[in-house]
Amino acid sequence: MSLTLLVRSLKCSGWNQARISSYKLCLSKMSTQVESEPLPTIHEIRTRIVKLMGANVSYDPKNIHLAKRDNLLKYLPRSQDELPVRTMQDSFEAAIIPLSQDLDLRDKMVTVQGAVRLGRFMEIMDLFAVYIALKHLKLPNLPADLPTPYVIVTVLVDDVTFTSYKAKPDKDIRISGQTTFVGKTSMEISVWLEQLSDGAWEKITKAVFVMVARNSNNTASALVNKIEPGNEREKHILATGLERTNMRKKESSESLLVHPPSTFEQQMIHKVFLDTIDKSNPLLGRRILPPYHVWMEATRQNSVIHLHPEERNLHNKIFGGFLMRQALELAWLCGYMHSKQKPKLWHINDVSFKQPVEVGSLLRMTSEVVYTEKTFMQVCVNADVYHPPTKTTTETNSFHYTLESLEDVEKVIPRSYHEAMMYIDGKRRYDRAMRLITE
Template sequence: MSPGLKFIDFSIMPVLLGAGSCRRFLKTRMLRKMTIKHYSSNRRSNSPDNQYSTIAEIKEKMMKSFGLEPGYTTEPKSREELLKYQPKFEDLPARSMQDSFSSAIIPLSTDAVLQDKYINFRGFARLGRLLEDMDLFAAWCCHRHLKVPNLPEGVPLPYSIVTVLVDRIDFTSVSPNGTQDIRLSGHVSWVGSSSMEVVVWLEQVVNEEYQKITRALFLMAARNATNTAAAPVNPIQPANEEEKVILAGGADRKKQRQILSAQSVFKVEPNAEEQSLIYQLYKRTTPVEQTGQQRLLPPNCIWMHDSFQMSTIPSFPEHRNQNNTVFGGFLMRSALEISWATAFLYCKARPQLEHISDISFQKPVSVNSFIKMTAYVVYTKENYLQIMTVAEVLDAYTGSRVTTNAFHYTFSAPDPVTEVLPRSYHDTMWYINGRRKFKASRG
């Protein structure tokens, strides 16, 4: 049993906790139950982690449950026959958060082949690979939440699960070791009519205790079997006061996302403080008594349009999800890795990832696409830099491009970094948006 779990007296736990404490309480209690169950059925095991499925096993279980088979075909097997099993909302029983709670292991300590995929040259685990697994695991928690009572035995689950957005991924000081097991845990924390919020943790044993690497919030959408329309999901019935607080927090986050979206700098003009900042930027970069269009770059500064790095990635069937489109986790990994490279090249020192916010998935990406990833440094302050990475799908025959994703990262550097400045009004809007993201990440 993990250190500390067996000594907790849950009967004296306070009834009402803060949202973060509630998640820790729920996770600790569920892990304790899983551990006790494991030891009662297999006392010969030397490690409680043996009870957990690996992330590869979870992927296999999901494919089987959704009626998907390994192997790629240009014409995927039709799932239209499953539409008749699509339940109505009133037929779906309520679920608790404990129903969707699960844990899994990335077995880096025993699988040398897996290590090669996850490890970097310094011996740490690649964060992009871990984000990929977190996205898959969030879908698994949604799968556990869904329960269709009248579904005949042997009939696949008549749903598709897609990632809508990922929000507020904060990283601790724990640098994940590339040769030690990593544990994922999570559960559905809020539901709408067809959407589910999932909280996912990553942990690794440090000094004989599990320490948190990161935590992320995923907003997932439930779609019908053919991914052509929204599908209803089971409501949540909180099992206790702790779950009530977590559920209320999810509802508050939905409202906050709606407010921030309505106030986006790309929809409404900057506020008074930001308007003043724009004017100050103009004065700093314009020669005295200059009436033309000439701009002047101050010392120790760089124009934003000179700060970017770009890559074009062909996608392949190995990157597909159950909907036969590019897996969102692959896009997350690719975007993070080019963003990290951009930060490294910009500050000329190894950067530290501090925060990820507002990863949006606007359009599906087909598996025969060319994906253009462009990472820009959009804001800097002291030893921090804010990066926005844009993913576009390129049509090789027409040359057209469609923006499918936007990613926002906060990195820190060992020393103060060169200040980035916008030159055009378009760049200035990116600068203001980056400043907002940075302030939110530090808040």
């Protein structure tokens, strides 16, 4: 497929000019890399991460805490100006998910319907984003035989939009990514997935990861290399990254935990309330469901997982990609049970990691359909760690998904004020997802 036809296809699929520019840059770099050497597999990428981190891949239950790495602290900068400026090309990497040959990996990726488990994609993309972040970092004074003094932590995954292409479980998938924006201690990493089909690379999804750099003992934040655009296209991509950063700050400042709902949102909730009042005797305050409606609480689905060492990362915490996979699959089941049809995942918004999850924890996940509109469902998943001895919980993660059924779904109705706020938040996220999907 020619570049002109590809760009035209991207526009028809709803990609805006900023995403297309970033994608074209990615393609040009991949072409150069493919010509010079074969792409590494995702297994080889993981091996590189282990080597860069100097980590021990075996688990010792007698020593679950990582050894102190005080000797590496001296190599971390006190100012960003001490670090060399990096470009997007410095961090670019592409790799292959070898589904055509790795049968064990294929078994892990395939669904019972013969599709690919999208939750597995999130695991792999999170791992790959860590590698891109490590590749961006450069310390001139670090001896070649020492591991990196950085610890990379995923704090946010945003704007994961899936195309209509259905990935096949028996064909290789190309994953690529690069650093697209940098703060003082944070890096925004953009990651793409594509699959070769009928001689053309079909895009599957793109995700934006926000990674934070920590010091070698994971006790404080660490400064990262600045990024400088190499051409006009990269300037545009950086500007888009800044826009996303500002948008996150704006949405955080307008959160329902900070400000009350807008006048329009209050009127919307009031109408929902009036629609559920028993008109025969409104003074009793009894609420009833209109036809083809369900109470929000009736859509709730739960899971409890005992977290074993198999799911840990190199820092002996539970791998963020594993948490994303579990949440996505619970959200999909929640949407399936509500709509009675297998839904399609269109968008993931604002996956936030609030607290690290320890090995051995009891992870509880609760999913609910918080907003519906015609065929679409907005599903929220909240995760917390339950402590049986004290009967207390610690909130760790929240996840938000936009799913679509083949037919119109039953509308959800909030019963309490808390659910009303979830309903409003769900509509905000649904509206945002629709803008990104259709723009």
